[in-house]
Amino acid sequence: MLEHGGNLLQAAAKYGRPVNDWLDLSTGINPQHYPIPALTSSLFQRLPAMDDGLQAAARAYYDAPSILACAGSQAALQVLPILRPACRVAMPRTMYQEHAHAWQRAGHDVHFFDQHPDNHTLNTTDVLLVCNPNNPTGQQYPVELLLAWHAQLAARGGWLVVDEAFMDTTPQASLASHSGQSGLWVLRSLGKFFGLAGLRVGFLLGEPTVLAQVESLLGPWTIAGPSRHIAQIALQDTQWQQHMREHLPAQSSQLAQLLRQNRLNPVGGTDLFHYVQHPASRQLQDALAKQGIWTRYFESPQALRFGLPPVTDWSWLEQALAHIRIND
Amino acid sequence: MLEHGGNLLQAAAKYGRPVNDWLDLSTGINPQHYPIPALTSSLFQRLPAMDDGLQAAARAYYDAPSILACAGSQAALQVLPILRPACRVAMPRTMYQEHAHAWQRAGHDVHFFDQHPDNHTLNTTDVLLVCNPNNPTGQQYPVELLLAWHAQLAARGGWLVVDEAFMDTTPQASLASHSGQSGLWVLRSLGKFFGLAGLRVGFLLGEPTVLAQVESLLGPWTIAGPSRHIAQIALQDTQWQQHMREHLPAQSSQLAQLLRQNRLNPVGGTDLFHYVQHPASRQLQDALAKQGIWTRYFESPQALRFGLPPVTDWSWLEQALAHIRIND
Numbered sequence: 001m002l003e004h005g006g007n008l009l010q011a012a013a014k015y016g017r018p019v020n021d022w023l024d025l026s027t028g029i030n031p032q033h034y035p036i037p038a039l040t041s042s043l044f045q046r047l048p049a050m051d052d053g054l055q056a057a058a059r060a061y062y063d064a065p066s067i068l069a070c071a072g073s074q075a076a077l078q079v080l081p082i083l084r085p086a087c088r089v090a091m092p093r094t095m096y097q098e099h100a101h102a103w104q105r106a107g108h109d110v111h112f113f114d115q116h117p118d119n120h121t122l123n124t125t126d127v128l129l130v131c132n133p134n135n136p137t138g139q140q141y142p143v144e145l146l147l148a149w150h151a152q153l154a155a156r157g158g159w160l161v162v163d164e165a166f167m168d169t170t171p172q173a174s175l176a177s178h179s180g181q182s183g184l185w186v187l188r189s190l191g192k193f194f195g196l197a198g199l200r201v202g203f204l205l206g207e208p209t210v211l212a213q214v215e216s217l218l219g220p221w222t223i224a225g226p227s228r229h230i231a232q233i234a235l236q237d238t239q240w241q242q243h244m245r246e247h248l249p250a251q252s253s254q255l256a257q258l259l260r261q262n263r264l265n266p267v268g269g270t271d272l273f274h275y276v277q278h279p280a281s282r283q284l285q286d287a288l289a290k291q292g293i294w295t296r297y298f299e300s301p302q303a304l305r306f307g308l309p310p311v312t313d314w315s316w317l318e319q320a321l322a323h324i325r326i327n328d
Numbered sequence: 329m330l331e332h333g334g335n336l337l338q339a340a341a342k343y344g345r346p347v348n349d350w351l352d353l354s355t356g357i358n359p360q361h362y363p364i365p366a367l368t369s370s371l372f373q374r375l376p377a378m379d380d381g382l383q384a385a386a387r388a389y390y391d392a393p394s395i396l397a398c399a400g401s402q403a404a405l406q407v408l409p410i411l412r413p414a415c416r417v418a419m420p421r422t423m424y425q426e427h428a429h430a431w432q433r434a435g436h437d438v439h440f441f442d443q444h445p446d447n448h449t450l451n452t453t454d455v456l457l458v459c460n461p462n463n464p465t466g467q468q469y470p471v472e473l474l475l476a477w478h479a480q481l482a483a484r485g486g487w488l489v490v491d492e493a494f495m496d497t498t499p500q501a502s503l504a505s506h507s508g509q510s511g512l513w514v515l516r517s518l519g520k521f522f523g524l525a526g527l528r529v530g531f532l533l534g535e536p537t538v539l540a541q542v543e544s545l546l547g548p549w550t551i552a553g554p555s556r557h558i559a560q561i562a563l564q565d566t567q568w569q570q571h572m573r574e575h576l577p578a579q580s581s582q583l584a585q586l587l588r589q590n591r592l593n594p595v596g597g598t599d600l601f602h603y604v605q606h607p608a609s610r611q612l613q614d615a616l617a618k619q620g621i622w623t624r625y626f627e628s629p630q631a632l633r634f635g636l637p638p639v640t641d642w643s644w645l646e647q648a649l650a651h652i653r654i655n656d
Contacts, residue, residue: 004548006375024374033373044526044558045361046352047334047519071399071550078547098547105544191375198372198553216433219406219426220332222399224552225526230372 002097005296005305006197015289023309023316026296028135028166028273030248031310033195034234043225050220054232058203061235062176062188066208068215069231071222073165073189073202074098079214080161080185080204081106087126090117094301096135096163103127115139122152131163132173136275136298136305138268146175154183161185168193169245169271179205192272193244194234199227248272251308258314259306262321266306277303284324291320330425333624333633334525343617351637351644354624356463356494356601358576359638361523362562371553378548382560386531389563390504390516394536396543397559399550401493401517401530402426407542408489408513408532409434415454418445422629424463424491431455443467450480459491460501464603464626464633466596474503482511489513496521497573497599507533520600521572522562527555576600579636586642587634590649594634605631612652619648 005026012019058067070076077099086107091099093112103110113121117128128149132141141162150160164186167174179186186205191197201223204214223231234240248271256266256274264284266274278284281302285295293316296305309317333354340347386395398404405427414435419427421440431438441449445456456477460469469490478488492514495502507514514533519525529551532542551559562568576599584594584602592612594602606612609630613623621644624633637645 004375007377008374009377009379027375029373029375033369036367036369036372039364041361041364042526044364045357045523046336047332047355047357047525048528049335049337051337074547074549102547195373197375198370200376200549200552219402219430221402221528222550224528224555226554227552 002101005307008294011289011294017292021292023293023313025307025309025317026294026305027197028192028270028305028307029197030193030195030244030272031308032244032247034230034237034240036230037233039226039229043229046225048221048223048225048228052228052232054223054228054235057232057235062174062203062205063171064176064179064186064205066180066206066211068204068206068211068218069223069228070202070204070218072191072197072200073163073187073204074200075218075222076187076202076204077163078102079217080159081108082217083210083214084108084127084159088124089127089129090121090125091129092131092134092137092139094134094137094298095131096165099129099131099161099163103129117149122149125153125158127159127161128153129161129163131165132175133166133170133270134268135163135166135270136268136273136296136303138266138270138273138275140173143173143175143178147178150178150181150184154181157183159183159185161187163187165189165192166270166272168241169248176205180207182207190231190234193248196230196234199230200224201227201231248308251311254314255306255308258318258321264304264321273305273307275303275305277301287324288320291316291323293317293320330429333635336622339617339622345620349620351621351641351648353635353637353645354622354633355525356520356598356633356635357525358521358523358572358600359636360572360575362558362565362568364558365561367554367557371557374553376549376551376553376556380556380560382551382556382563385560385563390502390531390533391499392504392507392514392533394508394534394539396532396534396539396546397551397556398530398532398546400519400525400528401491401515401532403528403546403550404515404530404532405491406430407545408487409436410545411538411542412436412455412487416452417455417457418449418453419457420459420462420465420467422462422465422626423459424493427457427459427489427491431457445477450477453481453486455487455489456481457489457491459493460503461494461498461598462596463491463494463598464596464601464624464631466594466598466601466603468501471501471503471506475506478509478512482509485511487511487513489515491515493517493520494598494600496569497576504533508535510535518559518562521576524558524562527558528552529555529559576636579639582642583634583636586646586649592632592649601633601635603631603633605629615652616648619644619651621645621648
């Protein structure tokens with residue numbers, strides 16, 4: 001398994017600190033998750049019904065006509081590579097690693113670029129894949145640019161795949177409403193903005209006929225009944241969503257400011273995390289871990305990702321950062 | 329999607345009766361499900377940890393060394409057909425239909441037999457698949473017979489696949505403790521005995537090296553965090569399990585007796601359902617549905633499956649059966 005944030009059990013074992021006594025900033029998950037509603041026992045007992053309203057709620061929330069609910073966007077990113085014969089795939093070098101892993105495992109030829117693909121790449125690749133905004137760099141791709149890339153690819157049977165796991169605070173930058181076109185795939189997730197990574201609910205947005213094939217391939221009942229119920233309610237709660245679209249950017253600005261005050265200048269980020277390149281990132285991760293703060297380390301380039309702390313834990317992070325000596 | 333029991337939303341719509349006002353006997357799910365423990369919010373928020381103890385609990389419960397947790401036994405039955413190049417597969421004609429569907433979709437040549445495969449089938453098939461006990465017929469296959477079939481198949485690279493979804497009240501009849509051998513697969517589920525079909529937790533038992541490949545193919549985080557937690561507790565609760573191993577057979581006997589009293593003689597069954605062949609099965613299903621009782625209809629041969637009613641709903645079933653006029 002690839003390394004990920006959220007591997008707190010391992011950190012707890014390594015540093016000998018109980019798992020409940022950590023400030024876990026290693027993920028980009030909203031620390032103030034959507035409140036869990038009451039769950040009736042039938043949600044646990046019965047097979048989930050496919051016509052329970054979840055997909056309709058998702059179509060409305062994402063403003064997308066053609067949507068397939070799946071067990072996290074992980075399930076979506078794993079199925080796409082098996083829909084095409086071996087081909088040429090291009091994606092940013094620094095990106096959520098599961099994409100490259102899935103395409104390579106399925107026998108595709110994966111190439112990497114820095115930030116933007118050049119013309120040669122656009123003319124020779126069959127599948128162009130980006131995270132927008134990118135995880136962990138925060139790089140953003142404008143809608144017009146992505147649509148131009150998609151047009152260029154689709155003209156010769158190619159695909160543009162956009163992972164929008166961190167898009168929810170900026171719906172105007174989403175390609176969701178453009179999905180349904182041939183050769184355009186959009187991945188969404190309830191893990192980050194809604195803070196419900198444990199549900200394992202995500203969505204694949206794409207061309208209806210191909211989406212029907214994917215549904216048949218994934219088979220029935222891939223999502224737990226309680227997860228479907230909670231997801232449906234969360235997707236319909238526009239008041240909570242609106243509050244978070246104001247709250248999270250404010251928290252993110254506060255985090256960027258705190259990092260800068262401690263000479264850790266983020267080179268990028270989103271409303272849910274900041275990305276700090278630093279030559280001593282491993283030592284920084286270790287020094288913070290010794291104070292019970294777990295961050296996500298990236299080796300190449302040397303960097304740390306800081307997620308948002310819960311509103312009650314800012315002082316923990318402030319004091320920890322003040323105590324570490326950063327060689328720069 | 330294939331037709332299944334549990335499609336109560338459709339029945340409710342067809343018969344104009346609110347979904348909460350049905351006695352649903354259409355599944356083989358234990359109506360007295362394992363009680364749902366308290367769930368902390370972190371189970372919903374965090375990515376599920378793969379080393380949370382679920383697999384260890386499953387190894388102990390199934391008495392099997394090599395186990396992979398997956399999103400219901402449905403996920404397990406869907407992955408097996410893609411592990412082999414197109415081959416010859418044999419299974420009982422009357423059986424849980426998702427198996428044939430999955431193997432056929434993956435391009436395999438599926439043959440059917442009645443109850444037992446003949447020698448020609450055993451000598452020519454690459455994959456032999458049975459449900460033990462069978463759903464819906466209740467047919468049982470003794471351990472010694474299955475092990476002999478497995479030996480015959482494995483000697484030439486073949487597989488025996490045994491779906492033990494309804495095995496939990498009779499662990500002595502399970503092949504679980506024999507799994508780990510080359511060419512032997514066992515599927516288990518928390519849906520039926522534990523009554524937790526909504527969790528989407530099942531297990532694939534098999535040869536460790538191939539199981540590791542399956543794990544890589546299915547990818548990380550296929551099961552929801554709360555589901556993993558509940559499953560682990562249920563698998564460890566030997567007291568509840570022991571109670572159910574006495575309670576369910578008693579309930580099942582009571583159901584068989586009631587059906588016989590109403591001239592509906594079960595031709596087979598398990599501790600969780602009975603299988604009644606009757607030429608007027610469709611009319612019977614309809615007559616019961618008009619009294620709010622939903623059963624599972626099978627077309628060929630004409631039959632109904634009756635699951636156990638909750639202990640508080642026996643009189644509902646008794647009165648409904650007494651009111652219908654059965655032409656035989």
